[in-house]
Amino acid sequence: MIGDAAMRLFFARGFDAVTIADVAQEADVAVQTVFNHFPTKEDLFFQERESYVTAPSAALRDRRADESIGQALARGYRRLLADYHDAGLLGRGVEYQRTLIDSPALRGRELELRREREDLLAATLAESEPPLSDGLRQRLLAAFASAVDRVLDAEVRRRLLAGEPVDEILTALEPLVGELFNAAEAACQQVRSGP
Template structure:
């Protein structure tokens, strides 16, 4: 469709993907990730096994179905920063907003889900890989924002510092969730720490990758 509205085929594809993800998450929580097969997920979702693998080529992404959002999120924030806004300021703004809305991409979830992830070495490894990919994407976005070569060392170093805030907050949200803490109190606890982390980087990166004023 030309107005940006998803067509029926896209809607059906999205609904099928969501149904598969929900069925898989339920089974993984009940039985454990490593003890559940793709075939069992397909039966629970009412689809063919090939349909599951078409939507989720990696079994781990049945659980971590927000992986694309996590990988692209930081880079997208930098690319969309306002005129006169630095990369640091844009990432600070979006990070605090994500905390306030209890964003799943920052780790907010239920205890059963967090436990399923942390008890599976395969999922822990995949989550680490996702955060590494997010850092790489951020480095590329910073290089582009500063008209630097794609492998620019300054951009990669800056990405490492900035992505570490997101990665550390994600781990802390998971830790508090596993301890049974409510989302509201978790957000109240980590927000000041996030502000301090960005403040500490202000001297080094406050003037870096500032979008020129229109």
């Protein structure tokens, strides 16, 4: 598979040292075949891009009637981590994180993905029932949720790089996930609307 071949090379040589031609050779396909599946080299690294970008919005859209926005966002974050774990992505976490940290191009693309995610969440919040009172509150909650996500991701990264087992990391973060997303929602609910 092209994606697996790319990740082997990225982990072995570093992202910036690998070319699309290298990936094509490793996967035994033509260079154009790689581009047919992955428009950019960064897309080869962030193969789970779509689920990452859409996870918070999908969780909000699937929100149960008795579930708060914070609870839905926490559920979505936990689901995304579980999906990554099931796919073996967290098991390769140390290699993945080191490759990401070492590449300015990947760090820049990660920021773009976070912005896409935040924008999509703000748009989904604007459609939610009951709606948040104004567009600024929706943008604020999306920004707070994005900040919570960054803090949690940084903690996962720190623990992976420290050599902690993935199951222990997930167990340790479980209560914190709900607490932080609920705090983000509560902060936005307390913001005064209008003058």
